[in-house]
Amino acid sequence: MPSKQGVAVMFHYIKFFHYFLTILIGCVCLLFGGHFIWLGFLLFVGIYVLGDAFLGDDLSTPELIHTGLLNALLYSALPIAIFMLAIAMWLVTPYQWAFMDSLSAMIGYDFVAAKQNTTLWQLLVAVFFCGFLLSGAATVVGHELVHRLRSKVAVCTGRWLMSLSFDANFSIEHVYNHHAKVATEEDPVTAPRGRNVYSHVIRAVVGTNMSAWKIEQKRLARKEQSVFSLHNRYLRGWLMTLCCLLVAFALASWQGALFFTAIGIMAKLILEVVNYMEHYGLVRHPRQPVKPKHSWNSNRKISCWAMFNLPRHSHHHAQGAVPFEKLQPMEDAPVMISGYISTIGVVLIPPLWFKLMEPKLAHWDAHFANDEEREILRQQARKQPTNFIQSLLY
Template sequence: MKLLHYLKYFLFHGIGLASVLALLAGGNWIIAGFVAIVLFYVLGDALLGDDTTTPEFNLPGVLTVQLWLALPLMALITFVSVWSMLGTDPFGFGAWIGAVSGYDVLAARAANTWLHHLFGVLLTGLMIGIIGTVTAHELTHRTWDKVSMLIGRWLLAFSFDTIFSIEHVYGHHRYVATIDDPATAPRGRNVYYHVLASTWKGNVSAWRIEKARLVRVNKGLWSVSNAFLRGHFMSLLLVAAAWALGGWTAALYFTACALWGKSLLEIVNYMEHYGIVRDPSTPVQPRHSWNTNRRVSSWTMFNLTRHSHHHAQGEVPYQDLRPFPDAPMMIGGYLTTIIVALLPPLWHRLMTPKVIAWDRDYASPGERKLAAAASQRSGMPAFIEAAGTLSQ
């Protein structure tokens, strides 16, 4: 049983390798791969229930290596995805795969249509979100570990989001559930607007945080010491690598994948904190984040799902996060909730009662006043009506 607890986190790598196989197989296999992965999460979370165990791990180094392996896996997925839309065969990759496997991947690739390339973007962006951002989230919290920080920032470079290692760790965790946090979506906000607003404000916040750090350590703002600038340069290097493989078409293809991966991060931010408020003078507690303990999401996302404990104690490694079954709960697992968030009418229909219940069951007296004001600002009749009841 102890071995199973280590092996379950390798499901993450299996999903990444499955996406590679789908991209290599080409054609409708790319569509099938994307659909299969989404269904694996949605149906798996629905049918397999919650995982509320917190086992002890005697070999935490194994768990760290599992995280580090995400970088070569992410590089492989991205290379194969870009390769799948080229007219050439860089490094003789396709010929080699065909010789080893007996499957003519070059012929399969030649039959790809614009629809297959579209699903290639969707699949690769999804992998950038899962393999790249989820792992980087864990690694960039380990500010004391230079190797983990370096790997984490390179993983974030695939989604043009290395500023996450600045703003998320030093900004979001400090200001979560307040009006000063770019990643916390106020009640009533549309998810598509949030992607744009959070991206812009997150970059502004990261620039200010990094500028203040450089002043403290007496370093120049426009220098190699600036992690904000270095991070965006890392992303530019990846775009340049795609261009080297296949010109501007390949560079634009990779950019589309990266922007979709970045959008997924902001959608996740949206659903993890939507509508929750906090008195800025009080510490962050488990009730200030939406949580889920769905089994498939937890095992394949390094317990990102246990977000309530993560925000209460951001330095706790993923394997030690507790499930907090009494914390406010999301609609479902992560992919399920992402799909619902992308359908605003359905999202508001399901989440408005949850937010109103949060005001009633979780908010402190001071937070109820903040919640009533936030509900009034939302412009949504259900929230406005609830605000009147809350203030009585």
């Protein structure tokens, strides 16, 4: 029998598998269609909100030496995400998939009838549900892989994962701009105080794409290569997404392409909401190094396990090349109000978000900010909206 210590070490590997179990449950709910879709979505939200609320923090720092197992887990995200999206395409395809009749006969459940009886409202819930599932399987893992610049396979796999959410060019902007400019006005995903999430998401989507394009322009100019060519990683990123759209069209006609687009955009929006809450209101002088204090941190167990330690965001920004299994809890870093899914819910209600963040920002100003950062905050305060209506446009 394995020792208690062996079981404890094994758990630290197994805990990162649980999100894929969630995706499996999600796929079953999508496949069964109808009411199972919103029941599955409620189960998903409940697991992560209640889990973060009652299970506390994960402050463990185990030494995980079997990196091959962890890498296999990361690379498996691509086929798992594709499998989930294929099931989503089944919900809207006008074509007859012969193997679904065989599966119905095998299981004793009429999947074809279930698909036909799935309502438009249930399909709308499916967009949200699949958007969250895709965010965990593709966006989070893609983020981890595009940071592994020494491995072309890792970066390429990460870009394909991100292309599923119309964001392959995340690998350009995030690595070469966001990490260098975080908590400054030059970072399109760092939201100043008083800006609501809805206006910020629009600014972030436009800003990150403009930033990625400019980065590629400069890179290709140095290499004396045309910006309008396949040398341009930005253009290749959109071609990757186009390939995904064509596959969706082949599986489910224009309905599949439209459904895929809706799910991908939802996953992209979730990413920008997460960026908003990870960096809201924090500032840094451009000449200062990035430190753990320049990102909001969370050590909630379920969030960390589901997102491959991404909520340990303070360490990630202090040392962006550190792989997820080595990220530290940084207990002295500024702390997010809750776990990730819970915080997303709060962010979507701006007055509540601003109210809950007031004491946290005041604490950051008093205990983390230096003189230069306080001066930046004073300058920003002059631009802040004075009421909620003004904040809608800020």
